[in-house]
Amino acid sequence: METGISMDKAENKKLKYSVLYAEDDDAIRAGLHKILKVKFEKVFLAENGLEALEIYKKEKPDLVITDIVMPKMTGLEFAAEIKKITPDIQIILTTAHSDIKFFLDAIKCKISKFLIKPIDVDELLESVEEACAHIDMRKEIKKGEKLLSEYKKAVDAASIVSKTDKSGVITFANDEFCRISGYTRDELVGAPQNIVRHPNMPKEAFENMWSSILGGNVWNGLVENRAKNGESYWVEATIVPIMDENDEIVEFIGIRKDITELVLQEKELEKLKDRAMKESVDKAVKLNLKNIIELNPLPAFIIDEKDGVVEYNELFLSLFDSFADSQKIESIRSKKATLASLFLKEGLLKEYVESVIDWKDMLLGVDEDGEKLYLDDKNKSIFSPSLFECSQDGDKFWIVYLK
Numbered sequence: 202m203e204t205g206i207s208m209d210k211a212e213n214k215k216l217k218y219s220v221l222y223a224e225d226d227d228a229i230r231a232g233l234h235k236i237l238k239v240k241f242e243k244v245f246l247a248e249n250g251l252e253a254l255e256i257y258k259k260e261k262p263d264l265v266i267t268d269i270v271m272p273k274m275t276g277l278e279f280a281a282e283i284k285k286i287t288p289d290i291q292i293i294l295t296t297a298h299s300d301i302k303f304f305l306d307a308i309k310c311k312i313s314k315f316l317i318k319p320i321d322v323d324e325l326l327e328s329v330e331e332a333c334a335h336i337d338m339r340k341e342i343k344k345g346e347k348l349l350s351e352y353k354k355a356v357d358a359a360s361i362v363s364k365t366d367k368s369g370v371i372t373f374a375n376d377e378f379c380r381i382s383g384y385t386r387d388e389l390v391g392a393p394q395n396i397v398r399h400p401n402m403p404k405e406a407f408e409n410m411w412s413s414i415l416g417g418n419v420w421n422g423l424v425e426n427r428a429k430n431g432e433s434y435w436v437e438a439t440i441v442p443i444m445d446e447n448d449e450i451v452e453f454i455g456i457r458k459d460i461t462e463l464v465l466q467e468k469e470l471e472k473l474k475d476r477a478m479k480e481s482v483d484k485a486v487k488l489n490l491k492n493i494i495e496l497n498p499l500p501a502f503i504i505d506e507k508d509g510v511v512e513y514n515e516l517f518l519s520l521f522d523s524f525a526d527s528q529k530i531e532s533i534r535s536k537k538a539t540l541a542s543l544f545l546k547e548g549l550l551k552e553y554v555e556s557v558i559d560w561k562d563m564l565l566g567v568d569e570d571g572e573k574l575y576l577d578d579k580n581k582s583i584f585s586p587s588l589f590e591c592s593q594d595g596d597k598f599w600i601v602y603l604k
Contacts, residue, residue, distance in 0.1 A: 216333050218263040219243035223253035223279065224295070225271045229318075236322060237266075240329065250274025257283050264332050269296040280312060289339055291332040295320060361436060361457035367450055369394045369411075381459055383429035394455075399427040414442050414453055423460075435464040437498065463497055470589045470600075490591070490598060500584075500603040505596065510538040517603070520576065544576060 220241045224230040225248055237244045245260055247253035251273040257265065265283065267276040274282075280292050294315035314328045356362060357375045364373035374389040382389070382397050389396065398407075402425055413420040420440045425433055436457035442450045491512045494501035500517040502510050510533055521530050532538040584603040591598055 215242070216240055216329070217242050218333055218336065219245070219260065220264045220266060220329070221245045221247065221253060221256055221260070221262040223247040223250060223265070223267040223271065223276065225249055225268060229268075229320075233266075233320065233325075236325070240326065250276060250279035253279050254282055258286070261287075263336055264291050264293070264329065266293045266295065266329075269294060284311065291335055293325075293328050293332060356456065359458075361455075361459060363389070363394070363455045365394050365453050365455070367452065369453075371396075372452065377459075378457075381428065381434055382426070388429075397426040397428070399425045399433060401425050401433070410440060414440050415450070417442050417444070417448075417450065424457075434459065434461045436460065458498055460498055466493060466496070467589075470591075490600065494600060497602060502601055504540060504599050504601060508540045509536070510540070510543070511536060511598070520603075526576075 218241055220237055220243070222230065222233060222237055222244065223246075224233065230246060230248070234244060234246060241264075243260075243262070245256050245262055247256050249271045250267070253265075253267060254274065256262075265280070267279055269276040271279075276294060276296075280294070283290055283292070292312050294312045295318055296315060297318040314332070316324060316328060357377065360375075361378045361381055362373075362375040363371055363378050365371050371389050371392055371394055374384075374386050379386055379389065384392075384396070395407075406422065406424075410420045410422065419442070420438075422438055423435065424438045425435050428434055437460050438455060438457045441454045441456070443452045443454060445451050490503050494503060494512060494514045494517075497514060498516070500520055501514050502517045503512040505511050513533060518530060518533060521533075523530065529538065529543055532542065587602040587604065589600045591600065
């Protein structure tokens with residue numbers, strides 16, 4: 202057997218893989234074993250194909266090097282058997298024969314590479330490094346596939362998910378979509394997405410959506426849908442166009458958050474503003490205010506007449522940086538925070554930067570479209586507050602939602 206390179210060169214870069222080497226010739230097997238054992242962490246040897254198969258089943262090596270012509274079981278037969286166990290196993294075939302049938306059989310068996318005897322060590326080491334690079338790539342792909350699977354599981358568990366083709370025909374619906382719509386998966390898949398469209402939704406809203414996503418843009422919006430039983434449900438929807446390698450749209454994925462309870466609460470709160478609904482107001486104020494904002498998918502908090510933050514949800518707390526805003530976070534948790542200490546103002550409230558906001562004036566008719574809040578000079582995230590007045594035990598409170 203030709204050596205081609207020195208043993209020092211073989212030791213330059215030890216590979217952290219296991220290899221199974223099957224060869225019936227004692228001299229060749231011993232010679233190549235010397236190189237393989239300094240190149241790999243684990244080396245398993247076999248004198249024939251049948252022994253190699255038993256070792257493979259037990260040890261599951263990362264790479265296989267095998268001769269073709271061996272007693273009891275040929276290298277090609279051995280390769281075919283382990284391909285049934287591990288379809289993507291990397292196999293390097295060695296042979297002293299140049300018969301075209303051997304090569305055709307090797308290709309049919311999806312052999313990674315074959316080497317002609319006498320084996321050139323340079324070529325062998327190059328081949329095993331290529332095989333190990335392929336193993337690394339497969340591991341990364343599997344890791345990515347597993348991660349995507351976990352992401353999908355998380356999204357499926359928390360969201361309403363569907364896929365449609367370019368024409369808007371549903372090609373996938375997750376369990377949550379089936380549950381909230383009342384349709385079975387068989388009823389949804391193959392149906393147009395507008396199977397759940399509610400007549401309350403204006404035609405212009407969907408025209409805007411289609412114009413946006415067909416242009417390759419992500420679309421977000423609040424949508425009222427109608428379930429199979431005719432009842433309304435509301436979702437906060439995100440529609441994402443999926444592109445192929447040529448940046449052509451192949452399908453759309455819709456991810457939706459059920460906000461029906463929130464919308465119904467807001468509708469009820471709107472009704473409560475009417476003085477004619479005072480009796481309903483008295484009943485509603487018995488609700489635990491904190492429970493109301495905890496159900497909200499938006500950052501929300503409750504303030505008292507002195508603009509002190511008396512309740513909040515975790516989404517509101519997440520607006521602040523845990524390091525840079527630690528003092529603000531602590532003041533919120535200890536119920537010592539005021540709006541003036543947490544937010545800066547602009548728009549119609551610009552002149553009140555140094556003073557406490559009179560939220561009562563806002564409720565009495567200040568244009569809500571002009572009201573804006575942002576955290577500080579560094580964080581320019583703009584929020585449009587929605588406010589609802591309520592009272593409890595004679596004290597007034599305001600529920601604030603940030604959009």
